[in-house]
Amino acid sequence: MSKIRFATIWLAGCSGCHMSFLDMDEWLIELADQVDVVYSPVGSDLKDYPENVDVCLVEGGVANEDNLELIQQVRDRTKTLISFGDCAVTANIPAMRNMLGGRDPVLKRGYIELGDNSPQLPHEPGIVPELLDQVIPVHQVVPIDIFMPGCPPSADRIKATIEPLLNGKEPAMEGREMLKFG
Amino acid sequence: MDREGLLEIAEAEKNQRKRHRIHCCTSTGCQAASSLDVKKNLTKAAKEQGLSDEVDIVGVGCMGFCGNGPLVEIEPDNQLYETVTPDQAEGIISSLKGGNASAAQGNLHHPFFSRQMPIVRENSGKVDPERIEDYIAFGGYQALCKALYDMTPEEIVEEVRQSGLRGRGGGGFPTGLKWATVAKMPGERKYLICNGDEGDPGAFMDRSVLESDPHRVIEGMAIAAYAVGAEHGYIYVRAEYPLAIKRLEKAIKQAKKYNLLGSQILDSPFDFKIDIRIGAGAFVCGEETALIQSIEGRRGNPVPRPPYPAEKGLWTYPTLINNVETFGNIPPIVERGSEWFSGIGTENSKGTKIFALTGKIENNGLIEVPMGITLREIVEEMGGGVPDGEVKAVQTGGPSGGCIPENLLDTPVDYDSLKEVGSMMGSGGMVVMDKGTSMVAIAQFYMDFCREESCGKCIPCRAGTEQLYALLTKLLKKQATAADLAKMEALCEMVKSTSLCGLGMTAPSPVVSTLRYFRDEYEELLQERGYSQVNGKVTIG
Amino acid sequence: MSVKTLKINGQDIAAEAGKSILQVAKEEGIPIPTLCHLEGVTDVGACRLCLVEIKGINKLLPACVTEIGEGMEVETNTPRLQEYRRMTVELLFAEGNHMCSFCVANNNCELQDAAIEVGMDHTRFDYRFPDRGMDLSHPEFAIDHNRCILCTRCVRVCDEIEGAHVWDVGQRGEQCYIISGLDQPWGEVDACTSCGKCVDACPTGAIFRQGTTTAEKLGDRAKLSFLINAREKQEWTR
Numbered sequence: 001m002s003k004i005r006f007a008t009i010w011l012a013g014c015s016g017c018h019m020s021f022l023d024m025d026e027w028l029i030e031l032a033d034q035v036d037v038v039y040s041p042v043g044s045d046l047k048d049y050p051e052n053v054d055v056c057l058v059e060g061g062v063a064n065e066d067n068l069e070l071i072q073q074v075r076d077r078t079k080t081l082i083s084f085g086d087c088a089v090t091a092n093i094p095a096m097r098n099m100l101g102g103r104d105p106v107l108k109r110g111y112i113e114l115g116d117n118s119p120q121l122p123h124e125p126g127i128v129p130e131l132l133d134q135v136i137p138v139h140q141v142v143p144i145d146i147f148m149p150g151c152p153p154s155a156d157r158i159k160a161t162i163e164p165l166l167n168g169k170e171p172a173m174e175g176r177e178m179l180k181f182g
Numbered sequence: 183m184d185r186e187g188l189l190e191i192a193e194a195e196k197n198q199r200k201r202h203r204i205h206c207c208t209s210t211g212c213q214a215a216s217s218l219d220v221k222k223n224l225t226k227a228a229k230e231q232g233l234s235d236e237v238d239i240v241g242v243g244c245m246g247f248c249g250n251g252p253l254v255e256i257e258p259d260n261q262l263y264e265t266v267t268p269d270q271a272e273g274i275i276s277s278l279k280g281g282n283a284s285a286a287q288g289n290l291h292h293p294f295f296s297r298q299m300p301i302v303r304e305n306s307g308k309v310d311p312e313r314i315e316d317y318i319a320f321g322g323y324q325a326l327c328k329a330l331y332d333m334t335p336e337e338i339v340e341e342v343r344q345s346g347l348r349g350r351g352g353g354g355f356p357t358g359l360k361w362a363t364v365a366k367m368p369g370e371r372k373y374l375i376c377n378g379d380e381g382d383p384g385a386f387m388d389r390s391v392l393e394s395d396p397h398r399v400i401e402g403m404a405i406a407a408y409a410v411g412a413e414h415g416y417i418y419v420r421a422e423y424p425l426a427i428k429r430l431e432k433a434i435k436q437a438k439k440y441n442l443l444g445s446q447i448l449d450s451p452f453d454f455k456i457d458i459r460i461g462a463g464a465f466v467c468g469e470e471t472a473l474i475q476s477i478e479g480r481r482g483n484p485v486p487r488p489p490y491p492a493e494k495g496l497w498t499y500p501t502l503i504n505n506v507e508t509f510g511n512i513p514p515i516v517e518r519g520s521e522w523f524s525g526i527g528t529e530n531s532k533g534t535k536i537f538a539l540t541g542k543i544e545n546n547g548l549i550e551v552p553m554g555i556t557l558r559e560i561v562e563e564m565g566g567g568v569p570d571g572e573v574k575a576v577q578t579g580g581p582s583g584g585c586i587p588e589n590l591l592d593t594p595v596d597y598d599s600l601k602e603v604g605s606m607m608g609s610g611g612m613v614v615m616d617k618g619t620s621m622v623a624i625a626q627f628y629m630d631f632c633r634e635e636s637c638g639k640c641i642p643c644r645a646g647t648e649q650l651y652a653l654l655t656k657l658l659k660k661q662a663t664a665a666d667l668a669k670m671e672a673l674c675e676m677v678k679s680t681s682l683c684g685l686g687m688t689a690p691s692p693v694v695s696t697l698r699y700f701r702d703e704y705e706e707l708l709q710e711r712g713y714s715q716v717n718g719k720v721t722i723g
Numbered sequence: 724m725s726v727k728t729l730k731i732n733g734q735d736i737a738a739e740a741g742k743s744i745l746q747v748a749k750e751e752g753i754p755i756p757t758l759c760h761l762e763g764v765t766d767v768g769a770c771r772l773c774l775v776e777i778k779g780i781n782k783l784l785p786a787c788v789t790e791i792g793e794g795m796e797v798e799t800n801t802p803r804l805q806e807y808r809r810m811t812v813e814l815l816f817a818e819g820n821h822m823c824s825f826c827v828a829n830n831n832c833e834l835q836d837a838a839i840e841v842g843m844d845h846t847r848f849d850y851r852f853p854d855r856g857m858d859l860s861h862p863e864f865a866i867d868h869n870r871c872i873l874c875t876r877c878v879r880v881c882d883e884i885e886g887a888h889v890w891d892v893g894q895r896g897e898q899c900y901i902i903s904g905l906d907q908p909w910g911e912v913d914a915c916t917s918c919g920k921c922v923d924a925c926p927t928g929a930i931f932r933q934g935t936t937t938a939e940k941l942g943d944r945a946k947l948s949f950l951i952n953a954r955e956k957q958e959w960t961r
């Protein structure tokens with residue numbers, strides 16, 4: 001049997017979920033034996049998301065056009081997509097900007113009202129991705145197969161989610177250990 | 183005051199009547215079209231033409247054909263004028279002496295009128311709502327006499343039970359059964375409430391009854407109070423009905439003057455007083471438990487039933503609560519008997535129902551029709567159909583009801599048949615839609631209403647109606663997928679099954695009924711790929 | 724004492740007449756999730772989490788306000804109820820702004836617990852991200868409307884136990900929010916005795932003590948029923 005093609009991606013989140021992933025410590029070595037890490041901000045240098053990925057952990061909500069484009073590509077090329085952490089599942093802290101009522105008020109607040117020396121709106125098409133009006137959870141954009149809440153999910157929870165998958169089983173996402181938000 | 187006294191007043195009143203009686207509608211609808219000026223000019227013209235001694239110009243309540251107001255009717259000639267302007271008044275008066283009236287003549291033989299069977303509205307548009315003597319001359323308060331002098335409370339309850347009358351406020355609960363429950367409750371203190379909150383969008387049946395014939399409702403309430411043993415009643419009317427409130431206040435005062443309200447009514451041992459309570463216009467305050475909270479001075483939030491108001495109502499005492507139209511049916515039932523009443527209508531729906539016929543239809547207005555008449559008869563014959571178009575559906579029951587498609591228009595108007603086709607009788611809103619109407623947009627309109635009017639107490643209604651509204655909006659914007667539609671249907675089911683009061687429980691009905699008959703309109707809006715989520719099966723390797 | 728016999732989830736039970744289904748289920752160790760119910764204050768049947776099925780009644784009824792009856796057959800955990808409960812909790816999360824990771828009540832929140840109990844791993848409904856405020860005008864406490872689920876436990880506890888009636892509900896529908904006094908800043912409401920009962924009554928992180936930060940709100944909900952018991956039965960020790 002060929003190795004499982006494994007990926008992680010990082011959208012609008014703080015990278016805390018990825019840090020927690022690294023907290024799995026020695027189990028990471030075991031994991032590395034069983035999977036090919038084909039794309040990941042913490043485990044691979046590839047710039048383009050490859051085809052035929054088996055499992056992908058998605059950290060973060062969908063906040064800008066880059067996120068939107070990437071997640072659609074990822075969905076098309078991945079069998080099992082896991083919404084990884086509260087920002088992916090609920091949009092969480094990045095979504096606190098939503099309460100300001102949209103992209104323009106947010107930029108105005110951040111770059112004009114709170115700007116120090118030379119307040120100006122960032123506008124660099126092709127380099128700085130345009131913000132979406134709202135930050136939204138990943139499942140509002142593409143279908144998700146497994147939800148793993150937690151801010152961040154503990155290393156144990158991450159392991160308990162991935163391990164069964166490696167053996168072709170579905171993880172049991174239930175109970176406090178697996179489900180508690182925050 | 184006693185029976186003889188009433189007859190004397192009626193006699194005196196009739197003797198005063200002049201040769202002609204001109205009815206000029208002064209209800210809200212026609213007032214908005216300057217009917218007060220028409221009335222003023224009629225009086226002036228009568229004087230100028232030296233006819234003051236020959237004509238009474240009477241401001242009356244709604245004649246029903248409100249879409250064509252102001253209406254003026256001349257009796258005994260039975261001549262109707264429509265859309266009368268103040269400057270046409272002179273001509274109308276001169277027509278009494280053979281002159282020519284330039285005002286448009288109405289046709290009282292049109293099915294809009296001839297197919298009606300006014301019982302609750304029998305005096306509406308004829309009686310002067312501001313003069314109790316006029317009501318008495320129309321036979322008013324005779325039913326109360328009969329009740330107090332000739333019948334025991336038990337006999338009245340039995341009469342109402344036998345009549346088969348069901349509540350006209352929407353639920354259709356058997357009125358006699360409700361009365362019997364309250365009557366049987368122990369304790370000497372009981373209350374009675376007349377529900378005149380009428381919050382359905384587009385509905386104005388109760389307003390019209392209160393404005394046109396307030397004594398009719400007061401008499402019904404007094405009979406009910408005697409039957410169930412209540413000495414204190416409230417009429418709950420929304421503040422948006424100032425004319426109804428004014429006329430009720432006047433009517434209560436006049437009734438007290440003649441000892442038809444107060445202590446020892448009609449020289450019997452029965453005491454009954456009525457107070458008016460004015461609602462601030464929240465739809466949910468028409469729900470009986472919320473209404474009771476509101477009268478008690480609290481926030482108008484529904485409370486769980488049981489206990490029902492009949493057991494534990496206003497200030498925890500047994501309370502009879504009925505709708506305006508329900509009470510309006512009581513005097514004729516007592517006077518003419520249950521057998522007469524139960525002879526009208528169908529097996530399980532007796533009597534008549536008032537509807538506010540609106541929407542894409544030629545003849546707008548209020549109609550009182552016998553139960554069992556078909557929707558088609560109402561829409562096509564009475565309403566004159568859709569102007570330059572075709573009927574697509576008829577909505578009944580307001581935000582709690584549903585849309586009935588054209589091919590089911592032969593459905594008879596009765597509680598059970600309307601329920602069977604996924605709608606309900608409701609309080610009497612009837613909106614006709616033409617082929618150009620988007621049913622998804624209609625569902626969205628009613629959901630918008632419900633989410634705004636939700637009291638916010640329970641989650642399924644407070645948050646569920648918002649989500650349903652959002653999903654309908656997403657559909658209309660062509661951003662929804664089949665998964666969204668499935669989610670919406672599941673949420674409809676949940677909101678219906680788990681909400682605390684009738685508002686939430688019925689809020690999904692317009693969606694459910696339009697999905698039942700017009701599913702293709704929903705499906706046409708669906709997208710392959712939208713923003714949605716499917717919790718797919720996990721496979722790997 | 725008159726006794727009624729009934730069945731809950733097939734189990735035969737005899738209990739004192741006049742008790743609610745919820746009380747009896749609790750005594751028997753049968754779990755029924757609740758949010759608006761609080762020991763010691765009147766039940767309002769608002770959150771709809773405790774709905775149960777009763778044989779012969781076609782409506783679901785809230786266990787907290789439904790009295791037991793002779794021969795009643797109650798089901799508390801059918802698949803249909805499970806689905807409705809999960810939807811209820813999902814609706815709650817979607818309507819407010821719950822970011823648990825930096826909430827004072829994290830790890831000690833009844834809404835969070837309810838989500839676990841109903842197995843909610845995400846909400847299917849779009850978040851509404853309402854623009855709600857906070858009131859920090861009180862010298863000791865604060866209210867964060869973003870985390871309020873409108874259970875009205877604070878309203879009832881303040882009215883019925885403390886007798887101060889500081890709280891009420893303003894507006895309707897989605898616009899509802901908890902108001903203090905006559906919709907004044909909390910700190911300006913003279914009626915408030917600063918007893919802190921609403922802090923303990925609040926199931927979420929909406930009302931808290933100032934100075935507490937993430938996961939530091941450790942509510943003492945048993946204190947309220949202790950107080951009632953103490954007053955009624957003069958038992959002043961815990």
Ligand SMILES: Cc1cc2nc3c(=O)[nH]c(=O)nc-3n(C[C@H](O)[C@H](O)[C@H](O)COP(=O)(O)O)c2cc1C
Nearest residue numbers: 349350351377380381468469470504505508684685
């Ligand atoms: C949301 C809601 C609004 C209601 N509004 C009214 C109303 O405006 N007028 C009315 O008579 N009944 C209304 N009802 C029905 C009342 O709760 C109650 O059933 C009725 O007044 C009983 O009178 P009836 O038996 O004569 O119909 C409403 C019910 C609900 C759930």
Ligand code: SF4
Nearest residue numbers: 637639640643683686
């Ligand atoms: S169903 Fe709606 S209106 Fe009725 S109690 Fe619940 S929130 Fe209030």
Ligand code: SF4
Nearest residue numbers: 821823826832927928
């Ligand atoms: S109140 Fe509870 S559910 Fe809401 S953010 Fe705080 S911990 Fe999470």
Ligand code: SF4
Nearest residue numbers: 871872874875877925
């Ligand atoms: S502040 Fe707390 S106790 Fe009060 S209604 Fe909101 S969630 Fe309930």
Ligand code: FES
Nearest residue numbers: 211212244245248
């Ligand atoms: S309001 Fe004048 S006819 Fe109805």
Ligand code: FES
Nearest residue numbers: 768770771773787
């Ligand atoms: S606990 Fe019963 S409805 Fe909230």
